[in-house]
Amino acid sequence: ILNVEQSPQSLHVQEGDSTNFTCSFPSSNFYALHWYRWETAKSPEALFVMTLNGDEKKKGRISATLNTKEGYSYLYIKGSQPEDSATYLCASDPETSGSRLTFGEGTQLTVNP
């Protein structure tokens, strides 16, 4: 994988559903993987920065896992709420990037009440 790819592109779930989406990134030259939450008409806000293979991070109902060997990360939302509706971006931070992130196009989540 040369670029950062996210799937699905969009997702509609009902309130209370649990959901997950995927970020694939180049596994070579890995340094860190970032997740951001981006609400409509606002600016992206950091959720997690993950650096270690097997890492799992949690913030409330949102958690993320990381597999650096195969180059993927999963973001999970347990018991989705309407306020979780946003675009979730992941970004690859390679070792030699000088802190330049390569963003995926995001997964747009809509949680219906």
Place this chain on the structure above:
Amino acid sequence: NAGVTQTPKFRILKIGQSMTLQCTQDMNHNYMYWYRQDPGMGLKLIYYSVGAGITDKGEVPNGYNVSRSTTEDFPLRLELAAPSQTSVYFCASSYSRGLAGGTDTQYFGPGTRLTVL
């Protein structure tokens, strides 16, 4: 602590006009970035800076210029506006890796929505 601020919030330009998008951060971050976000697309890096006096091109630098005379400010200049530059522009800043415990979370400004007609 205001974080990252951007002005203006909205702007309409005519083809060929020029303008400067302002970005200021008060977190003493070394690194600053300019991104553009087009509909249905992710964030594309235009220019970035690792410190005052140092700037470098990102993925889509054509048609833009930057300067970094102070740690706080990182203005983006459009010299001859073109319709292809219609976009939402985000400025961001971060610590360098060595100063933040190994992470370099980027903090984003509220964005500038630019339309070129």
